[in-house]
């Protein structure tokens with residue numbers, strides 16, 4: 041009887057924990073975890089939602105160096121983060137007004153950044169993030185990658201956190217994933233025609249520099265639906281689509297979700 045009790049106890053304790061990860065522990069990475077439904081999951085002390093099937097999601101920042109601490113119930117898992125090399129470009133001798141935006145637009149930029157930040161902080165129960173992402177434009181050439189940075193006149197600029205697809209103006213853009221529109225703005229200072237989608241658990245995607253926006257805030261969109269067209273609105277040098285992926289305020293590499301090498 042006692043042996044049986046011990047066996048049952050062992051069975052319960054050993055079967056109570058299991059976890060798998062889909063995604064690499066590399067800077068900028070999008071990672072989906074799967075564990076037992078009902079588990080309590082913490083990523084670096086931040087409690088994250090777990091779906092009824094046991095899925096949870098998180099991501100690693102561009103410059104993340106320290107290990108990731110994942111706590112599932114009472115079990116702690118520590119993962120090293122692999123570093124990446126980013127493309128750094130120095131350009132000197134530029135006219136100063138091309139390096140810094142004019143003062144009269146500061147308030148506008150601040151206001152628009154607040155809207156974007158709010159859309160990115162949504163922590164909904166949607167579970168669309170568990171589905172595979174799809175390319176937003178077929179046959180487009182990737183002209184800009186995540187993490188690259190320009191140093192203009194010695195001033196390091198904001199790193200590029202998106203993935204750029206060069207395409208002709210008016211090219212149809214398809215939703216990479218099912219989601220709900222949380223921001224639809226035709227003319228933001230930096231990003232021009234901008235869409236943000238919520239995919240659940242803090243995962244959001246952004247589409248920028250759009251010419252036409254064909255969806256409205258609050259609208260539910262299916263993967264592959266046409267959401268607008270390619271443009272060069274906002275601060276864009278030419279027609280292209282720039283897409284972004286976030287886990288709350290952490291900017292991730294969209295290529296890691298799209299499986300682009």
Ligand SMILES: [Zn+2]
Pocket residue numbers: 184200202203204282
């Ligand atoms: Zn870009």
